[in-house]
Amino acid sequence: MTLTDLFDDETIPLLRRLGERRRGDHTPVNEEARRQVLAALTESEKSTVEVLRAAELMGAALYQSPFLDTVAAAEIFSLSPGRTVALALREKGTDNPATPAPISVRDGRVTAVRRFVAFASEVDDLLVVGGNTAALVAVRQPGVRTSRQDDIGRGDLHTVEIQDAAAQVRDVTADYPGVLARARTRHAAYLAGSAKAAIRLTADHLKERKAFGQPLAKNTALAYRLAALYAEAEAVLALIGTEPSPATGAQAMLLAGAVARQSAEEAVHLHGAYGMTERSDAQVFYRRAAVDAQWYGTATDLRAELLTALGG
Structure with missing residues (x-):
């Protein structure tokens, strides 16, 4: 399936409302539909130009997806095929992602709090960046707790509390x-x-x-x-x-x-x-x-x- 097939005049209005949830609505989104679109986006390796074109089409549809976060994470860690990742960069809403707050790392285990993390309950891993350190943390393990936040965009944002969770860790000062x-x-x-x-x-x-x-x-x-x-x-x-x-x-x-x-x-x-x-x-x-x-x-x-x- 090509990008133009995926994001055509008929599907875009449907994708635009996919996952939208009003304040206080904590019912599950149509995760299956989102997975199908994500699978179509990731079914083949894309060049830089193709990823940028996919991002533009996603924007036209206001399609919310961990696809772009996964692309960023793959530049730091080697990901297994099909794994999805959400970036976890903010401890507070006022934080600048260019200078993320430090995280605690000890013997390959991470402790941190990150807010406004998109799709935290759906993805396989979180890319937690703090100071000069990046940690790839599997979501479904003891020590990782996610709770959904309401936002004006009616998206799928979460607070993530990580307490002594196992992770892959590396220094990203240069990267x-x-x-x-x-x-x-x-x-x-x-x-x-x-x-x-x-x-x-x-x-x-x-x-x-x-x-x-x-x-x-x-x-x-x-x-x-x-x-x-x-x-x-x-x-x-x-x-x-x-x-x-x-x-x-x-x-x-x-x-x-x-x-x-x-x-x-x-x-x-x-x-x-x-x-x-x-x-x-x-x-x-x-x-x-x-x-x-x-x-x-x-x-x-x-x-x-x-x-x-x-x-x-």
Whole structure:
């Protein structure tokens, strides 16, 4: 199955709502459906370009998956075929993933607390990074406890408490900056894909919504606003086509986060009151952008990193 077959016009609206859970809803998600899509994504080895394209298509569908986390983990540890991994980088919500809080490691056993970990209850392993150390921790073992957190994006985030759990451990002093930079570029592709999809959703709506006897799509001011955002999303994709570095990774995340948020805001605004209802996908883009845009660092964090990288 090709990526375009997996993420086509019929499946994308279904994937967009897959796994969405409202506040207080702790019923299991459709894990089987998510596994099927994940299996299709991982059925063959993909080049860097193909992974970036997959990330863009996932963003268009707002598809939540451990696929990109698993790709990042595979750059540090050798993974068995079919194993899935979730990145566990934050001890607190305000933490910057570029400088994750230390973890306790003793005789190959790890103790740590990590919050806002996606798919922690579904994956096989957690990649816990702290200080200069990375640990690959199997989820289903004594000493690992996960509890789901509610979030505005209605995703699948968890708090993970690890107490003296067995793990593979290695020093990542030299490797982690590059791993993070590449993870950021993949996530930037995801955000650019979501921005372009929000713009297309809005453009289609404006063709149907009329004012003063004609479709709003004929309003050039609105068309120019959407075209400008689309161009910004394409610029992000052009940027991540270059060889990633800590500076370009941070820059890509900063720009992609901004265009994803702005595109989602325009989607809700131009859909009118309908855009804020549960029936509209505009509000889904808005919710997801609020979380996804700062997944690998807030705008403040990213600007500070760029300033340091540029010698400021």
